[in-house]
Amino acid sequence: MKNYFYAIIALFILNSCKINPYRLSDRSYKKQIKAYQKSIGNADTKPLENGQTPKWISTVNFNLRKPNFVVIHHTAQDSLQQTLRTFTLSKTQVSAHYVISDDGTVVQMLNDYLRAWHGGNASWGKNTDINSASIGIELDNNGFEPFSEAQINSLVALLTRLKKDYNIPTNNIIAHSDIAPSRKADPSAFFPWKNLAALGFGFWPEDQLEKAPDYFNVEQALRIIGYNTQNLSSAIKAFKLHYIQTEVDDTLDEKTINTIYSIYKKQ
Structure with a gap:
């Protein structure tokens, strides 16, 4: 009877994993969001070096950060599942707002208004903190093969919405290699920049x-x-x-x- 009970528990855990294998990262995401909500809502002020403590008077004129760039990457991994695992483990310290699979499936991993860790040590013009001003899109591609038509179609659909929602300038849709030329070479030479430029996403x-x-x-x-x-x-x-x-x-x-x-x- 005892062994039967443990078998039922094991089966329940297994089925739970099948239902949502990313339940732990989802739980961690919600926990972090709550922590940030508490931090943002905190009206306490910190003392200055001269001993004065600023007086808090709330303004009504503010909003969330506005993404002004879109940075396109390829994952350099072998599957969508491998990339999702990489982005849901805290030890990797890397993430993106969106991942688009080879079959065109779009996975959103972070709210557009939050800062993903996708650009690393990078700059574009005078902007030396690209992560704070951009949306990162990862394309499921190992870097040695063409991007699929379904994948590019989904990318175009996503770029259309992002450009409209945040009024992102045409010339601010760029590559990871553009912002980190000494470190990165993605997306690869297979990426159809010319086709995207014809649709208003970048110059040519x-x-x-x-x-x-x-x-x-x-x-x-x-x-x-x-x-x-x-x-x-x-x-x-x-x-x-x-x-x-x-x-x-x-x-x-x-x-x-x-x-x-x-x-x-x-x-």
């Missing part, structure tokens, strides 16, 4: 490239576009991964210079 160079003037400063132009040029070679390579996907290297030839000029003029 003109088909007939105008020749850059002799005085054109490539490094300065890359900085104006948004790239960190401390490692100019990496910045050039990241630019080409986005805009010249058949020639992903740091060669600064005439085509590359003219392409940089084309994107620079759109800023």
Whole structure:
């Protein structure tokens, strides 16, 4: 009878896991949300170094953070399930707002108004804390194969809503490699940036490239576009991964210079 009882308990636990294998991370998420609600609602003030304690008088003019960028990644993992496990373990210290599977299924993992840990040590223009101003989208792809049509269709649908909801500028839909050129190379050269740009998600160079003037400063132009040029070679390579996907290297030839000029003029 005792063994039968334990078997029933084990079966119950097993079935619970099948119903929601992420119940522990869901519980942790709700717990953290409650903690943040308590912190935000706290009207206590901290003393200053001169001994004065600010007086609290509540304003009525405020709102939640507004995402101003969308950063696109590929997971570099072998399955959606592997990525979801990675993002639901606290020890990994990495997350994203959305994950889109190869079959087009969209999984939301974090409220848009909260800060995900997807960009790491990265910058775009003068913004050195991209995580605080962006929505991170991970595409289920190992980096060595094309993105599926279903996946890109779901991405377009998601970008359409995000761009409308938060009035995200066209040129602020960027790649992980754009914001971290010395560290990252995702999404890969298979990613269809040209197709997305045609739909209003990002810029694309003109088909007939105008020749850059002799005085054109490539490094300065890359900085104006948004790239960190401390490692100019990496910045050039990241630019080409986005805009010249058949020639992903740091060669600064005439085509590359003219392409940089084309994107620079759109800023």
